[in-house]
Amino acid sequence: MQSKDLVQLAEQFGSPLYVYDAEKIQSQYNRLTKAFSKVDKLRINYAMKALSNVAILQLLREMGSGLDTVSIQEVLLGLHAGYEPEKIFYTPNGVSLEEIEEVTAMGVQINIDNLSILEQFGTKYPNVPVCIRINPHVMAGGNANISVGHIDSKFGISVHQLPHLVRIVENTKMNIVGIHMHTGSDILDIEVFLYAAEILFDAAKNFKNLEFLDFGSGFKVPYKKDDIETDIEELGKKLSKRFNAFCVEYGKELTLIFEPGKFLVSEAGFFLAKVNVVKQTTSTVFAGIDSGFNHLIRPMFYGSQHHIENISHPKGKERFYSVVGYICETDTFANNRKIAEIKEGDILCFRNAGAYCFSMASNYNSRYKPAEVLWLSGEGHLIRAHETFEDLLKNQIPLPVSAATV
Incomplete structure (x- = not known):
């Protein structure tokens, strides 16, 4: 988009105003899928908390994206935008078992991030496919406020609690189909991300019926001229090779999942x-x-x-x-x-x-959005x-x- 286009939009629709460039969202989506083209089964789940307007969700659905959601309201918005339940991934934190049960009834993929809820859910619903969120205890993000994979984080089940986790799964006979991690936003060093990936690979060996591994996201975008950003192409080359090798070791072709939010919509x-x-x-x-x-x-x-x-x-x-x-x-x-x-x-x-701007807006001072x-x-x-x-x-x-x- 050019400056004159933006000025005209401000004149047409008034200010303040949010504008999103569909072409930039498409190019970012294509860039990510191209970087991981060596992986046979790749799935992109847009982290809709970044920008949840239904029109944006529809746009990404047409590109082939699934959705990453963190609340039952986001799940409902995704369904309203035309996503099939099986294309929606639900990763809550600190919600009630009742909310998780409501989402389960919608046919959405559940991702559980604490031992207490895991045991309660597995006892009641041993046949429901479940993903488990692991905390790898890795600081991969550049901003402490949005790094969620470290040892003091409230997110995920500690990798050091794997023996307890495995015991719950064995006792309840749960159907574990995926393992997930998310280290946080603004990843600066892909080697740290790859180190966290190895932790996820090791954890995955404890579960025999997996269908996918979900590596979260947190890819950094540039905010100013000459700013650093996550090297998606280099990460794609290295992680694809390692992921394909792990699938051979595991004896099954798994799906590789990412959950980009900021990466897809921020610069748009x-x-x-x-x-x-x-x-x-x-x-x-x-x-x-x-x-x-x-x-x-x-x-x-x-x-x-x-x-x-x-x-x-x-x-x-x-x-x-x-x-x-x-x-x-x-x-x-x-x-x-x-x-x-x-x-x-x-x-x-x-x-x-584009990311975490309108979605965090409020009516403070009784101002209009x-x-x-x-x-x-x-x-x-x-x-x-x-x-x-x-x-x-x-x-x-x-x-x-x-x-x-x-």
């Missing part, structure tokens, strides 16, 4: 916001926009960086700005960032806004309308006049 996303005010203080020039961390919380929550461009005047003289929002607490998207000269009314574009647009075949398609005051009131029940009087 653009967040557009209008500059309300340019404010000069004694030490800083602030560019205040018509949004805040209620719409894009990652810079405040994770310390993440989103490249910011002035797409209204992209060739202007560069100056240093702190880009801030309109929320009543500290609400800073960027400090002392070099951006083409900004004037009130300009449209700023935040890149890498923005609209979403899909750029497909050279046209902008509205896939979520901008919220209205009626949306804020929906499901609220005011007190009767008599009860409201103290």
Whole structure:
């Protein structure tokens, strides 16, 4: 997409606005499948928590993707988007046995990540196909907030608890069809990921009827010029070779599964916001926009960086700005960032806004959530309308006049 296209979309649909480029999602999907083309049975399950708009789910379904879900609501959205139950993978954490049972009844693949629920579920449903999430105790991610495979993580069953796990499976006669791991996001060193993969291979040897191995995801994407990213091609070459060799050792051709979220949609996303005010203080020039961390919380929550461009005047003289929002607490998207000269009314574009941006948006300060647009075949398609005051009131029940009087 070009800057002029984004400016036109902001004019057409208003701001703030999320825009997603379908072609970029397709190219990322193709890049991943090509990297693992040496594996005969490969399955991509899109981690929909990254961006769960039904239109995006439909787009990925048409590409051949399955879904990785973490809640019963995501499962329901996936079914609504047209996915067959067997194409949906359910990996919850800390949910009740009742929720897992509800999802099981839908025919979705269950992935269990703790011994207590595993034993309860296996006792009641020994014939239901189950995957087990292993914690390999490996820090493969670059951000501590989103690394989930280390020893202090709440996720997965410790690899050191394998003897106990195996005993539960033997006692309940459970049907274990898969082994899963997820080390976390922003994988910087593929050798560390391959080391974790070896732990998964060793764990898999304890189960004789596996159909697949699920390696999660967490592939890093570039956030700025010359930024490092996961070398998908190199990982594909090395892990494919090792996976194929393991299948020979295991005596059965297994399916290799990945669960990319950010990798597929992050770079496809653009967040557009209008500059309300340019404010000069004694030490800083602030560019205040018509949004805040209620719409894009990652810079405040994770310390993440989103490249910011002035797409209204992209060739202007560069100056240093702190880009801030309109929320009543500290609400800073960027400090002392070099951006083409900004004037009130300009449209700023935040890149890498496809993953964990709208999906983490809120109505904090009673602000409306923005609209979403899909750029497909050279046209902008509205896939979520901008919220209205009626949306804020929906499901609220005011007190009767008599009860409201103290």
